[in-house]
Amino acid sequence: MTTAVRKKLIEVSIPLEAINAASAREKSIRHGHPSTLHLWWARRPLAACRAVLFAQLVDDPSAWPGRYPFPEIANDEDAERRRLHRVIEALVPWEASNDEAILNAARWEIARSVAWGLGEEPPPRSDGKAILDYLQTKAPPVYDPFSGGGSIPLEAQRLGLRAYGSDLNPVAVLIGKALVEIPPKFAGLPPVNPAAQAELKRGGRWQGKGAQGLADDVRYYGRWMRDEAEKRIGHLYPKAELPDGSEATVIAWLWARTVRSPDPAAKGAMVPLVSSFMLSTKEGKKTWVEPVIDPAASNGWQFEVRTGALSKVDEAKLKEGTIGRSGGGTCILTGSSMPFSYIREQGQTVGLGVRLMAVVAEGQRSRVYLSPSDEHVRVAESSKPAWEPEGELPNNPRDFKTPNYGMKTFASLFTPRQLVALTTFSDLVAEAREKALTCALDAGPSDDARALHEGGIGGEAYADAVATYLAFAVSKSSTRSCTLSIWETGMGRLAGAMGRQALPMQWSYAETNPLAGAGGDIAGTAISVAENLQNLGRVGPGQLKNLAAQKNSFANTPVVISTDPPYYDNIGYADLSDFFYVWLKKSIGATWPQLFRRLTTPKDEELVATPYRHGGKDGAETFFMTGMLEALAAMRGAATEGEPLAIYYAFKQAEVGSDGITSAGWASFLQAVVSSGLIVDGTWPLRTEATNALKAAMNALASSIVLVCRKRPADAPVIARADFMRLLKRELPDAIDAIRRAGVGPVDMQQSVIGPGMGVFSRHAKVLEDDDSAMTVKTALALVNRVWEEIENELDAAFDAETQVALAWYGSYGFDARPSGELITLTTAKNTSDRALFQSGVFENLSGRAALVGRDKLPADWSPAADKHLTVWECVQHTAARLNAENGGTEAAARLVAQMGAKSADALKLADRLFHVATNKGWSAEALVYNELAEVWPKLEDAASAIAVGAGQAAPAQRGLFEGVA
Incomplete structure (x- = not known):
């Protein structure tokens, strides 16, 4: 049965571990990645954007009870949810970016949710074209009003959706246009340069896809610019x-x-x-x-x-x-x-x-x-x-x-020689455009004489496109052709400016030879731009506008809002982007007259709390709060009723306080979200940094949090503080269990619990304090954190007595041996005996001393099914030991989980509890064991289901990702 507002997958569960792993790995991808088109700061990973958009649009199985693609899981929401997780897991790796089989599988899932919501049947799962046509006409468009480097519109486009975006900064807008708007205009066209045309005239056939023809022209004219520059300024090198x-x-x-x-x-x-x-x-x-x-x-x-x-x-x-x-x-x-x-x-x-x-x-x-x-x-x-x-x-x-x-x-x-070189390259962009125009008109005359910025698609517009990408090459090379470049002594190479979000003073600097084929070489830079371009333009159109988010009227509504707003008092990108703006204006100011009509980028409306621009700290905070509230209110008004909004928030690593995750920036931003009429429905922590181990503090924050929001009804009630606390204590336990089942590790739990906690707070018009004043977001955050800690502490009493004793011992001594009398004291309090603990295999008797049995001493043939007195402690420790590849790895661990029955859920809770104990004790290696165990537990349960089926037990079948609908 259809409901007015159907839960989306992102509101219930996403495979966070897989998304974070792909996001972190993406940092090492260079060739062909959009980040190589042109620098933009704090660009969201494509993997995260793709996954979040998918989960925003795909219904959670609870929205359609019993109506799942496979009859075998018709009564199992969790099994269907895990199937959708596997779709995301296949979707997020970099290699999936242009894999049509994987992309079509994801697109069909979106189309299915759209169709069922409209009371229609989705297009055939195997018909990629029909799926794309359906999404382009029936699925709601996606809009990012803080589009920045263009990651979100690009991934919306990749998923087959109509993609829109806007940004105040003209450099960001041009990057977005180059990624999303320009490539589809010229998709499928062969290159027009003389070498390529000569090959075609000799009988060659153009086999390129998407914007590969345009990419070939960018490479060709980039090499021409380099050769021509050497004729003019080669004597300077x-x-x-x-x-x-x-x-x-x-x-x-x-x-x-x-x-x-x-x-x-x-x-x-x-x-x-x-x-x-x-x-x-x-x-x-x-x-x-x-x-x-x-x-x-x-x-x-x-x-x-x-x-x-x-x-x-x-x-x-x-x-x-x-x-x-x-x-x-x-x-x-x-x-x-x-x-x-x-x-x-x-x-x-x-x-x-x-x-x-x-x-x-x-x-x-x-x-x-x-x-x-x-x-x-x-x-x-x-x-x-x-x-x-x-x-x-x-x-x-x-x-x-x-x-x-x-x-x-x-x-x-810049040095005088660098100014000569960059000016020469900028002038050559215009000359290359004229050459490309002549060739384009020769290759295929067009009646469309409009420029690219006017919406043209003919020869003039094509030449403008070539010039745009060549101008990016010049702008990119400016970071290596300035006096802020340095020589990397360990690598023996030049490192450009903008290695971080600032322009520091460099006392010794490196001046590159831009004609030598090394870092900053104009032809090489054009080739890196083309490598990115050749992967684009394979799906539908998109559009980017130059517009301040707080003044956006959202002409094309309703839309799905997915956006990454600026951080409260982070870097002023407008100031930094002027470094590029001046060279882009020199190269293609006439090509994009509206974007480059100013001397520098617009600053006054940039939504960053910058004290030096707004008369001090208080003025900066007022400016940010007012503007962000306007922007969020506009988003709320433009958003669809059926899909939640996804809003990214970038965290600083120092934003953990004694009362949990609190800071002026976080509280101010969240206050703006709530005040704009939105309900915070969920929070998912994203990690984009690759780490081989947890950081020393063990509570390091994710790179950003995705807030999942819904519109708050106009008639939302007002409640008192006491009611708020009661609701938290009633609702958070189930929410925390759901977060654990989604595979969120303990290290990310504090950030994830914010979602359901703030959901309780923000679905009410107000929460009144005892003096009838409105509770602030900062106070609500502290209370959510306090209730979460109380719930975690109450878990201990739900475990079996042996596990309670082991947990108490572990919290005091870890795996160290102590006098047996101390164990007797603990067992008496828990109504058990030391003998029972020795017999269970939880503790070992060391003749007058006792200790928890270490994982390296656990018997290899232990089985939950054969254990006459199974404890949760044993389930956790044996599974952690088996996860080690030398002890059988994931398959061996899953076999244990398959035999645990109801103890599996308790084991996951204990792993989470042990992580926090180890973290508080500073035992980083131990904490890492339990965090990894908690993150992998849903996969172990999946594998356990398959094992159960193989053994003839009743369990849902796990279907392949691309198997057809039964």
Whole structure:
């Protein structure tokens, strides 16, 4: 029977472990990943976005009791839920991004939920085209009003849905258009460049899919730009002479900033500010720069490159350089100190200088480091840029450090030679566009003469598209062609700026050769852009707009809202993105006139609580709360009634307090959510960082939380604090059990419990305190955390007596041996005996001493079915031991679970309890064992069901992911 609002999968259960694992792994994917198109900060992992969208749109089995795809599980909601989990588990790996079999399986599940909600039958499961057509016409569109790097609209599009997004920042909008909007316009078209057209005319056949033709043109014209640039500015990048007299291509020039020594004995000499003198720290290839005092040299010293063996002491000394993070610098001529205050004063008045430290050339098998050359200095100084970016850097002392030292403009972040190169590349984008236009018109004349920004799809628009992706290549290369790039001594390569969300001061920097084929090479950067592009444009259209979320009227409603708003007082992306905006404006300002109509990106409406922009902390908080409330209220008004909203919240690692997860940012954001008329229906913690072990504190926060929200009815009741507490105590136990069954590990439980707890709070119009004032979100969070802890503590009394004794002993002594008398005291309190505990195999008798039996001592032939007095403690410890690959792994552990019966649910609760005990004791290795056990338990139960079927027992059959509907 259909209900007005059907529960969606995301409101009940998702395979969090698989989503987090795929999200973390995605960080290591480079070739073809959207992050390689262009940098955008805090981009949500595609795996997480894909899974969340799927779970937002697919009905939970409880919405259709008994109406499941397979008759065998018609009366088992959990079995159907686990089947949907397996769909997600197949969907989230990076390799599934363009796997049509996996994607169609997921699309059909969405189409099925949409169809049943409309009282229709879904399209055939095997007809991919019919499924896509159905989703494009019947499924609600997805909208992300804080689209940022475009991950959410891109994944909505990949799932076959209509994808919309918007952002205040024009750089973000252009990235989103390049991912979602442009590729489908030119999907299936062959490349137009002369080489490709010549091949086609010789009888070749274009076999590309999606935007692969456009990608081929980007590669072609990127190489043309590089070759043309070498003709024009190649003389600015001379080769280096090697010790044997031969010549080699220079990869990079390494420079050090200099400042006038404050010591009169130095006679006004400019001395180096070097963060480290090491050039290569590879074993057997140690190379460093040595400052040599030479009265005949400029300023009385010179740099010389040395290679050879180094003691650890000498290497450590060289790594100290002449300037550190604290205390300032040291004059190499006199040893006098140069405090940061002095260096800042010099930078802001007379300016800092630079000195060439070393030249890095391409050897036959490795990098070759050479001492500075006067000729190379002369060539660098001969560069005269005809254009430079306009604009001052922001007054943002937290994230922009260079203005402290006199580098206050965008132009000051680049050397003259870098400005010449980037300007040349920017000019070549326009020339490449004209060439692409000529070829496009020759290849297939079109009546559509509209530009791309006008919605065109003809030759003009195609040339605009080629230029857009080439401009991204120029913009990307600017991070490696600026004075904030550094040389990675361990890897022997250049690392670009924006390694973190700031522009720090770099005392020694690396200047790349953008024509050498190494980091920052324009042709190579264009190829990386094309690698991303060739995977796009295979599904339906999408649209991105330049619009502030708090002013969004959502013309195309209702929509499914899935979004990642800015964090309360996180980085100001508008300030940072100006670094790219100035070069994109230079390259394609005329191609996208509306996006680049300003001198820099818009700042005033950016929803970040930035004190320096809003007159202090209080003004910044008021601005954020007002704007976020407006944005969330607009989302609530635009959202569908049938699907929940998904709102990502990025956590900082320091946001755990004594009362649980509380902070000004978190409480302010959650308050805005509740005040906008939304109910927080669930919270799922997402982890995007790969870790081999839990962090030392064991309570490290996930990278972000996904809040699942519904609209609060206008007639929601008002309740008192006492009623709120009663509801929490009544509802949280079942909610916590459901979260455990979903495979959420204990380490993530605190964040996950926020959802059902805040669900109780936010479904009421108000919760009144004893003085009739409205309870704040921060207070509600603390109360939810308190009730959760009470529930966890009450679990102990529900376990069998032996397990209660073992748990109490473990909390005091772990697996250490203690006098038997202490065990007798515990057993008396629990109405059992030490003899019973020895016989059960929970404890071992050590002749006057006792200890819990360690997992390494457990018998390998233990069986729950054969144990005459089965305890929950044994179930947990034996299963944890069997999970070890040497002891049989998952299959062996599942066989134990298959024999536990009702004890399985209690074992999962005990694993969670033991995790918290181990965490509080600081036993990281033990805590990790129980966290992993809790996370894998649902899979063990799945495997146990299959084992039971094989043994002839009654259990639901587990069907394959792509098997047809019976």
